[in-house]
Amino acid sequence: MQISIDLxxxxxxxxxxxxxxxxxxxxxxxxxxxxxxxxxPTEEHANVRQAAAVCPAAAIAVQR
Incomplete structure (x- = not known):
């Protein structure tokens, strides 16, 4: 999982x-x-994807 944030x-x-x-x-x-x-860890991947989805500014991108 690759997480990028646009501060x-x-x-x-x-x-x-x-x-x-x-x-x-x-x-x-x-x-x-x-x-x-x-x-x-793998058990956090769904939470990270959810975090990206609910970000009102679309500042979080998740790949893989």
């Missing part, structure tokens, strides 16, 4: 953190997404 698009909504808290977090100062695990 310029991120609006800090936090939907990714709710969907995949083991993989995403937010910066304290502005709420912008942080990628905690660039190579998440």
């Amino acid at each position: 310029d698009k991120c609006c800090g909504a936090g939907q990714c953190v709710l969907a995949a808290p083991e993989v995403f977090d937010q910066r304290d100062e502005d709420g912008i997404v942080l990628l905690l695990d660039s190579d998440p």
Whole structure:
């Protein structure tokens, strides 16, 4: 799984953190997404895909 984040698009909504808290977090100062695990285990893949799907800014892209 390859995860890419466009920080310029991120609006800090936090939907990714709710969907995949083991993989995403937010910066304290502005709420912008942080990628905690660039190579998440297989059991997190569905959560990562869900996080990308619910991102209101479409800032998360998932491949493979």
